[in-house]
Amino acid sequence: MSDVLVDGVLAGQRRAIARAITVVENDGPEAWTVLAALHPHTGRAHIVGVTGPPGSGKSSLVNALALHFRRDASPRTVGIIAVDPTSPFSGGAILGDRIRMRDLAGDIGIFIRSMASRGNLGGLARATADAVRVLDAAGFDLVIVETVGAGQAEVDIARTAHTTIVVEVPGLGDDVQAIKAGILEVADVFVVNKADLEGADHAVMALRMMLDLNSGGPHTVMHHGRLAELVIPGTGEEENKKTAGAWRPPILKTVATRREGVAELAEAIVTHRSYLEQSGGLALRECERAAAELETIIQQESLRSVLARTDRARLAALVDQIVRRKMDPYTAGQRLLGR
Amino acid sequence: MTDKKIRVLVAKPGLDGHDRGAKVIARALRDAGMEVIYTGIRQTPEMIAEAALQEDVDVVGMSILSGAHMALFPRVMDLLRENGLDDVLVVVGGIIPDEDVPILREMGIKGVFGPGTPTDAIVDFVRENVQ
Numbered sequence: 001m002s003d004v005l006v007d008g009v010l011a012g013q014r015r016a017i018a019r020a021i022t023v024v025e026n027d028g029p030e031a032w033t034v035l036a037a038l039h040p041h042t043g044r045a046h047i048v049g050v051t052g053p054p055g056s057g058k059s060s061l062v063n064a065l066a067l068h069f070r071r072d073a074s075p076r077t078v079g080i081i082a083v084d085p086t087s088p089f090s091g092g093a094i095l096g097d098r099i100r101m102r103d104l105a106g107d108i109g110i111f112i113r114s115m116a117s118r119g120n121l122g123g124l125a126r127a128t129a130d131a132v133r134v135l136d137a138a139g140f141d142l143v144i145v146e147t148v149g150a151g152q153a154e155v156d157i158a159r160t161a162h163t164t165i166v167v168e169v170p171g172l173g174d175d176v177q178a179i180k181a182g183i184l185e186v187a188d189v190f191v192v193n194k195a196d197l198e199g200a201d202h203a204v205m206a207l208r209m210m211l212d213l214n215s216g217g218p219h220t221v222m223h224h225g226r227l228a229e230l231v232i233p234g235t236g237e238e239e240n241k242k243t244a245g246a247w248r249p250p251i252l253k254t255v256a257t258r259r260e261g262v263a264e265l266a267e268a269i270v271t272h273r274s275y276l277e278q279s280g281g282l283a284l285r286e287c288e289r290a291a292a293e294l295e296t297i298i299q300q301e302s303l304r305s306v307l308a309r310t311d312r313a314r315l316a317a318l319v320d321q322i323v324r325r326k327m328d329p330y331t332a333g334q335r336l337l338g339r
Numbered sequence: 340m341t342d343k344k345i346r347v348l349v350a351k352p353g354l355d356g357h358d359r360g361a362k363v364i365a366r367a368l369r370d371a372g373m374e375v376i377y378t379g380i381r382q383t384p385e386m387i388a389e390a391a392l393q394e395d396v397d398v399v400g401m402s403i404l405s406g407a408h409m410a411l412f413p414r415v416m417d418l419l420r421e422n423g424l425d426d427v428l429v430v431v432g433g434i435i436p437d438e439d440v441p442i443l444r445e446m447g448i449k450g451v452f453g454p455g456t457p458t459d460a461i462v463d464f465v466r467e468n469v470q
Contacts, residue, residue: 015423018395026343091344092369098390099379105386112393116344116374 054149
């Protein structure tokens with residue numbers, strides 16, 4: 001079953017691609033088998049993230065970008081993963097990003113998949129990176145990932161994408177918003193969409209001011225995990241500055257629904273890719289991503305194995321002791337780990 | 340340990356723009372814990388079959404109020420079959436005269452829901468019939 005699926009994905013069969021994404025989304029042993037077989041065939045696609053607040057025009061922009069790459073730029077195939085939020089109450093979701101991507105229907109050089117976030121809080125689903133891997137292995141040149149509508153702290157996309165586009169719209173707030181930490185920091189390219197609305201120039205100015213305040217420090221997203229400190233070469237300040245510090249994110253104005261400014265945006269993506277290749281930033285990002293991923297897997301698997309060998313009654317007893325202040329959670333954790 | 344959810348495509352084929360019913364159904368399915376891919380109005384049969392394939396859905400739900408159902412539904416069913424999506428549960432709703440219902444069922448459309456159907460009935464039907 002898995003072999004047929006993997007062969008299908010590698011041959012670019014659309015049904016197999018769709019099935020494989022479902023398999024990785026649902027997790028479990030079959031997902032690992034499929035991902036293990038696909039892994040050697042990944043690493044070729046350029047991954048572009050598109051993030052920004054709800055209603056800022058992310059889906060429309062992805063639609064316009066994909067159209068541009070298919071029609072006007074050198075012929076490229078485009079895979080799209082669009083993430084929308086899962087209801088914390090019912091576990092259900094409405095995935096509506098295809099509504100804005102209807103221009104892409106009927107083009108076999110394009111594959112669109114909607115994904116529910118399934119409780120993940122960083123703006124992506126747990127399995128988004130794995131779904132990207134499926135599209136990468138299937139041979140798509142460009143994979144665009146659209147996050148859930150994101151505010152300030154949903155920065156997971158910067159770990160998944162090579163080029164992160166942060167979409168803003170006019171009139172969202174004053175200049176202080178632009179100097180806060182978080183989502184604005186992860187941008188490789190800024191887009192002020194709906195630039196035909198009043199206040200577009202002001203939004204551009206606020207972003208420019210923010211960039212002017214930057215000291216040119218490291219621009220590779222660090223996940224601040226233990227593993228990264230141990231294995232990433234050049235986590236030392238000097239080297240990091242040298243390899244990845246020189247990119248200044250361009251600020252572009254677009255009107256996605258009229259495809260205005262989209263050619264410039266596509267060009268900025270291509271320029272950023274060459275920059276990453278030449279500066280060594282690409283290798284650094286790949287390394288950083290692999291470390292972060294490995295760390296997540298260790299966490300998930302440790303949890304799984306502890307839960308598998310601990311019976312419910314023991315767990316309940318420990319939780320009860322913590323609640324009644326008979327034991328602290330750290331001691332309880334150590335006990336479960338058998339220390 | 341898997342995290343399987345029922346995935347449903349909700350689409351409005353044809354030219355009528357009355358999508359209130361489709362949205363109510365989409366919301367009801369969401370509240371029942373399903374993942375609903377909502378494609379909006381004016382979808383061609385080709386677009387619906389393509390979306391069903393890419394999204395690897397368990398269910399395709401369609402709504403037509405214009406009377407074009409006997410032209411559009413057979414085309415969607417043919418395309419789903421061509422794409423190898425024979426195992427997908429297809430349910431439809433809207434204004435569908437009684438005499439058309441047996442013909443639609445013959446085509447492989449499992450559920451036909453007219454006006455006034457409680458959303459719970461549709462949720463239950465989907466849960467019971469998804470393979």
